Amino acid sequence: MPHFVFVNDSLVPADEASLLIGDLAIQRGYGIFDFFKTMDGEPVYLDEHLDRFFHSAAAMRLDAGVNRVELKQRIGALLERNGIANSGVRLTLTGGYSPDGYSLAQPNLVIHQSLLAVPVSAEPTHSIRLMTYPHLRQLPEVKTIDYLVAIWLQPLLREKGADDVLYHRDGVIAECPRSNFFLLTDRDVLVTPGTNILKGITRMKVLEAVNGRLATEEREVLLAELTSANEVFITSTTKHVVPVTEVDGVRIGDGRIGPVAKWVSAELYKRAAPYGRR
Ligand SMILES: Cc1ncc(COP(=O)(O)O)c(C=O)c1O
Numbered sequence: 001m002p003h004f005v006f007v008n009d010s011l012v013p014a015d016e017a018s019l020l021i022g023d024l025a026i027q028r029g030y031g032i033f034d035f036f037k038t039m040d041g042e043p044v045y046l047d048e049h050l051d052r053f054f055h056s057a058a059a060m061r062l063d064a065g066v067n068r069v070e071l072k073q074r075i076g077a078l079l080e081r082n083g084i085a086n087s088g089v090r091l092t093l094t095g096g097y098s099p100d101g102y103s104l105a106q107p108n109l110v111i112h113q114s115l116l117a118v119p120v121s122a123e124p125t126h127s128i129r130l131m132t133y134p135h136l137r138q139l140p141e142v143k144t145i146d147y148l149v150a151i152w153l154q155p156l157l158r159e160k161g162a163d164d165v166l167y168h169r170d171g172v173i174a175e176c177p178r179s180n181f182f183l184l185t186d187r188d189v190l191v192t193p194g195t196n197i198l199k200g201i202t203r204m205k206v207l208e209a210v211n212g213r214l215a216t217e218e219r220e221v222l223l224a225e226l227t228s229a230n231e232v233f234i235t236s237t238t239k240h241v242v243p244v245t246e247v248d249g250v251r252i253g254d255g256r257i258g259p260v261a262k263w264v265s266a267e268l269y270k271r272a273a274p275y276g277r278r
Pocket of ligand 1: 197
């Protein structure tokens with residue numbers, strides 16, 4: 001049975017869901033989105049994701065056309081119709097059908113659910129290697145649909161044997177294309193960039209989880225700090241917590257998955273799980 005998708009106020013089978021080519025998302029790459037998980041049928045951190053969705057829409061001068069209550073009703077109806085327990089739900093708001101392919105129009109809202117495997121282990125199962133690249137995302141605090149540089153860099157990543165990119169500007173670390181960055185200093189302070197980033201919901205939950213257990217700082221983090229770091233990890237809704245053991249071919253800490261990444265991962269897993277599984 002095909003999944004269903006909301007296109008504006010219509011619930012339609014996924015293979016019939018479409019937008020016209022005049023949409024500014026297609027013409028100019030103009031739009032925003034948000035993405036949250038469901039576990040055992042329950043949305044995880046829905047309000048936080050909706051806060052960010054409405055923030056991104058307002059920052060991009062896009063009228064969502066629905067308020068929070070209406071949006072929750074549509075999400076609820078979609079989840080009920082599809083009946084997929086563990087999933088990712090994407091809310092996309094586009095620039096709309098622009099008469100001249102350039103000026104803003106009434107946005108189109110698409111709500112789409114896809115299968116997403118929930119990690120079977122609370123602890124990280126693998127680590128990754130990053131490649132640095134000088135870049136600052138446009139409107140970094142907004143979750144835009146623009147992943148141009150990240151997608152364009154994919155062949156270079158493969159060439160360099162890296163798994164993901166770490167953006168920086170003049171040696172100041174920002175984030176990865178789809179995740180936030182944490183570094184544990186040699187004094188065991190957990191630091192994470194505070195500006196020029198998309199404030200991830202997972203990042204917020206990490207900061208809440210470690211509060212009172214570990215010193216934390218939201219501040220400028222320099223590439224130069226990587227050489228003395230005890231640990232590095234990245235976070236996102238889909239990736240959860242992923243330890244980084246190499247940046248630009250240079251080993252981080254002892255090159256193994258560190259205890260703080262393990263603890264944070266397990267703690268977040270426990271907090272996000274539906275009540276029955278905690
Ligand atoms: C640019 C960017 N930074 C950070 C994140 C992580 O955010 P979250 O933890 O809300 O998934 C994402 C998620 O896709 C992202 O696109």
